[in-house]
Amino acid sequence: MSELIPPFDWQQHVIAPWVDGFGANFLIALMGFFVATACGLVGNYLMMRRMALVGDAISHSVLPGIAVAFLWSKSRGTWPMFIGALIAGIVTTILIEVIHKKSRVKQDAAIGIAFTSLFAIGVILISVFASQIDLDQECVLYGEIGYIGAELPPDFKAAVQADGFWQVIPVDVSRMGLVTLATVLLVTLFYKQLLVSSFDAGLATSLGINSTFVHYALMCWLSIVVVSAFESVGAVLVVAMLILPGATAFMLSHRLPVIHALTVLVAALSSVLGVHLATWLDCSMAGAMVVMASVLFTLAWVFSPLDGLLVRFIRQRKTHLEPSEEIVEATK
Amino acid sequence: MPNHHLQSTIHHLRYVILALGLLCFGMDTYAAKIGDISETTVSEQALRFFTFQDPAVRYALLGSILLGISCGVMGSFIVVRKLALVGDALSHAVLPGVALGFLWNTTKDPVAIFVGATVAGLLGTAVVGAIKHTTKLKEDAALGLVLAAFFSIGICMVTMIQRLPTGNKSGIDKFLFGQAAALGPNDVKLMAIITVLTLVVIGLFYKQFLVTSFDAGFARVTGVPVQVMHYALMLMLAFAVVIALQAVGVVLVSAMLITPAAAAYLLTDRLHRMLILAAIFGMVSGAAGAFLSFLGPSLPTGPFMVLGASTVFGAAFLFAPQHGVIMRWWRRTSRSRRIQRENTLKSVYHVLEARDFKPEGVTATELAERRRETMEDILGQVRELKRHDLATLQDDDHTVFLTPEGWQRACAIVRNHRLWELYLTNAAQMSADHVHEDAEKIEHVLGEDVVRQLEKRLNYATHDPHGKLIPGQADIQRGSTPPERTQDAVGYGKRT
Numbered sequence: 088m089s090e091l092i093p094p095f096d097w098q099q100h101v102i103a104p105w106v107d108g109f110g111a112n113f114l115i116a117l118m119g120f121f122v123a124t125a126c127g128l129v130g131n132y133l134m135m136r137r138m139a140l141v142g143d144a145i146s147h148s149v150l151p152g153i154a155v156a157f158l159w160s161k162s163r164g165t166w167p168m169f170i171g172a173l174i175a176g177i178v179t180t181i182l183i184e185v186i187h188k189k190s191r192v193k194q195d196a197a198i199g200i201a202f203t204s205l206f207a208i209g210v211i212l213i214s215v216f217a218s219q220i221d222l223d224q225e226c227v228l229y230g231e232i233g234y235i236g237a238e239l240p241p242d243f244k245a246a247v248q249a250d251g252f253w254q255v256i257p258v259d260v261s262r263m264g265l266v267t268l269a270t271v272l273l274v275t276l277f278y279k280q281l282l283v284s285s286f287d288a289g290l291a292t293s294l295g296i297n298s299t300f301v302h303y304a305l306m307c308w309l310s311i312v313v314v315s316a317f318e319s320v321g322a323v324l325v326v327a328m329l330i331l332p333g334a335t336a337f338m339l340s341h342r343l344p345v346i347h348a349l350t351v352l353v354a355a356l357s358s359v360l361g362v363h364l365a366t367w368l369d370c371s372m373a374g375a376m377v378v379m380a381s382v383l384f385t386l387a388w389v390f391s392p393l394d395g396l397l398v399r400f401i402r403q404r405k406t407h408l409e410p411s412e413e414i415v416e417a418t419k
Numbered sequence: 420m421p422n423h424h425l426q427s428t429i430h431h432l433r434y435v436i437l438a439l440g441l442l443c444f445g446m447d448t449y450a451a452k453i454g455d456i457s458e459t460t461v462s463e464q465a466l467r468f469f470t471f472q473d474p475a476v477r478y479a480l481l482g483s484i485l486l487g488i489s490c491g492v493m494g495s496f497i498v499v500r501k502l503a504l505v506g507d508a509l510s511h512a513v514l515p516g517v518a519l520g521f522l523w524n525t526t527k528d529p530v531a532i533f534v535g536a537t538v539a540g541l542l543g544t545a546v547v548g549a550i551k552h553t554t555k556l557k558e559d560a561a562l563g564l565v566l567a568a569f570f571s572i573g574i575c576m577v578t579m580i581q582r583l584p585t586g587n588k589s590g591i592d593k594f595l596f597g598q599a600a601a602l603g604p605n606d607v608k609l610m611a612i613i614t615v616l617t618l619v620v621i622g623l624f625y626k627q628f629l630v631t632s633f634d635a636g637f638a639r640v641t642g643v644p645v646q647v648m649h650y651a652l653m654l655m656l657a658f659a660v661v662i663a664l665q666a667v668g669v670v671l672v673s674a675m676l677i678t679p680a681a682a683a684y685l686l687t688d689r690l691h692r693m694l695i696l697a698a699i700f701g702m703v704s705g706a707a708g709a710f711l712s713f714l715g716p717s718l719p720t721g722p723f724m725v726l727g728a729s730t731v732f733g734a735a736f737l738f739a740p741q742h743g744v745i746m747r748w749w750r751r752t753s754r755s756r757r758i759q760r761e762n763t764l765k766s767v768y769h770v771l772e773a774r775d776f777k778p779e780g781v782t783a784t785e786l787a788e789r790r791r792e793t794m795e796d797i798l799g800q801v802r803e804l805k806r807h808d809l810a811t812l813q814d815d816d817h818t819v820f821l822t823p824e825g826w827q828r829a830c831a832i833v834r835n836h837r838l839w840e841l842y843l844t845n846a847a848q849m850s851a852d853h854v855h856e857d858a859e860k861i862e863h864v865l866g867e868d869v870v871r872q873l874e875k876r877l878n879y880a881t882h883d884p885h886g887k888l889i890p891g892q893a894d895i896q897r898g899s900t901p902p903e904r905t906q907d908a909v910g911y912g913k914r915t
Contacts, residue, residue, distance in 0.1 A: 192684065206725075333560075380568075381572070
């Protein structure tokens with residue numbers, strides 16, 4: 088056991104990551120923050136639309152899109168990957184719709200069939216053309232966010248001062264940063280449309296908002312976010328980032344702007360804490376970030392002042408022991 | 420000795436299969452055999468697979484078939500209960516259990532991994548239930564949440580185990596995408612025991628499982644312990660997931676649960692047939708996946724199995740006799756074409772009626788006026804009538820004569836229409852100018868016995884609410900336009 092879980096050491100696991108390996112750890116945490124923020128914000132709307140599992144589906148099914156883009160363009164270019172992921176995302180959405188509408192298979196089964204088939208095709212492509220596609224099977228599942236620091240110049244601070252921040256950091260991080268920025272902008276600009284069409288499609292139509300268009304636009308943007316995050320956190324952990332920060336925020340507030348802000352906060356906390364956890368246990372960085380996000384969710388679930396388990400428990404005890412004043416009045 | 424017989428039969432069979440394999444792969448195999456043996460080719464691997472000489476091949480095939488059966492059967496239950504994505508969440512949630520089971524004595528002990536994974540899977544489903552009950556989060560969010568949280572814990576543990584000195588060659592990474600070739604005799608034995616156990620339990624309590632799956636309220640009333648049945652089902656679902664893990668992998672187990680069962684669901688309406696079909700589909704796709712992944716050096720098994728299952732589903736989706744897309748499309752088009760033909764016949768009847776059934780051909784111009792359609796459309800329609808032997812055409816298709824059969828159909832349709840109009844005005848107190856639209860639709864679907872009942876109930880009336888004559892049995896049976904028709908001659912039964 089002791090070789091599996093090393094003893095916790097404050098100096099080594101909390102202070103050292105920010106002193107010795109500052110550049111790499113900072114970038115990993117930054118990347119995690121970008122991924123969790125972009126995914127979390129899109130995830131907020133997915134959850135309100137009860138489409139969390141469509142997010143699950145799309146995060147798996149962008150894989151064949153990425154693989155084909157790799158094979159076709161023979162590079163790790165941004166645009167081929169975006170286009171591949173977009174097409175894969177739209178194909179998934181349509182496939183689910185077709186299976187569900189044209190046969191008696193229910194929607195949940197349709198989701199399950201569509202994304203597993205596409206994901207299987209993706210995995211087969213990357214294992215058959217392993218020499219041409221720069222992705223491996225494990226990376227597909229839980230990403231390689233830890234490798235971000237590998238190509239950094241040894242003296243990070245000096246390099247930043249010499250060339251500027253955006254020149255030094257890897258292209259994956261700057262791309263994810265731009266996608267996150269764009270997500271924040273889009274959510275701010277189209278807040279009303281997203282909000283209304285998520286809660287009340289009928290009202291949205293009467294206000295002149297095309298709900299179908301919003302739906303497909305959301306799916307397209309989801310594909311873009313997922314594909315930018317894919318290489319760092321992999322298919323399954325993208326799902327985690329889509330759902331966990333948002334779910335934690337949902338436990339703590341019922342106002343959408345507050346939920347958005349909390350989502351960003353949870354994203355930041357879980358990525359920083361994840362770096363520490365991964366340093367301590369020497370495990371997958373992305374996995375550790377999601378574990379920390381799960382821990383934050385559990386804390387919110389138990390201690391939420393709105394309707395956390397603890398509050399519910401106390402409230403239940405109260406109603407059992409002493410009936411409220413109105414009831415006392417009414418029974419007199 | 421029977422045993423000896425069996426062995427020699429197997430021996431012969433082996434030659435037959437070998438010959439078949441040679442036929443399939445021809446000279447290529449030969450060349451590979453003569454050439455470098457250390458580097459196996461695709462065809463050589465295929466040959467190795469089909470001759471079953473290699474015990475690894477036998478175990479892989481047997482294991483794939485067993486997992487196909489148990490996943491197909493348990494998957495059928497979750498598909499009909501709309502719990503398909505519970506299977507997905509459960510299959511991801513087992514990963515930390517697998518890792519813990521592995522840590523038990525740091526080897527791939529099937530029983531320890533089995534216990535750990537089952538416990539983790541059940542814990543996952545319990546947490547989904549708890550989140551659903553105590554928070555405002557919807558079921559889909561709860562499922563995704565548990566899936567992600569458990570899986571991430573599992574990933575952390577797996578990466579920690581791989582760091583151990585023994586961890587790297589442990590093959591725990593094979594649990595992610597599956598490797599049927601890694602199955603050993605102990606694994607297969609465990610799989611066989613669990614599969615048989617599942618099948619026996621399902622067989623014994625089939626009626627209870629059936630009624631709980633389709634009508635939980637009714638089940639409760641008849642005294643079936645619904646909750647117990649539900650938990651038993653979840654337990655067996657976890658079993659099916661866990662025994663499939665090593666060959667299919669954590670990530671794609673849910674497909675082996677959902678896809679064969681959904682394909683079976685498209686082919687039958689009876690649960691017991693669905694279970695059998697799903698088990699067969701699971702078996703076939705399992706075996707196909709094991710074979711295909713055996714062809715290459717590092718091909719994962721799970722994705723190939725899933726692809727096999729998806730192919731089966733795709734075929735069922737398109738070609739299923741009852742619920743398939745193509746058959747439904749065909750039924751719909753042939754119905755709308757029949758309605759179109761019947762409408763044309765009806766117009767011919769109307770034209771004939773307007774001129775007191777003079778035995779002349781009806782011209783396309785008259786029909787076009789009547790139907791308010793273009794000449795091209797009308798010509799297309801009358802040619803359609805000719806194709807079905809309902810009419811003969813003259814004057815370059817511009818004059819229509821109904822055949823006896825065509826006349827009968829036309830009379831029957833007009834009779835249906837007018838009877839229905841009369842029925843609506845008499846029985847439903849609808850006013851005469853409102854009944855036409857409804858009759859336009861119903862005339863194509865009224866069967867003979869309904870028509871008999873309508874006639875009887877309407878006292879064999881001869882005139883519809885608009886004062887038009889209702890063609891009677893005699894007109895229909897006459898089979899052709901009568902030479903001289905007066906209004907009196909039409910209709911039968913009581914005259915007023």
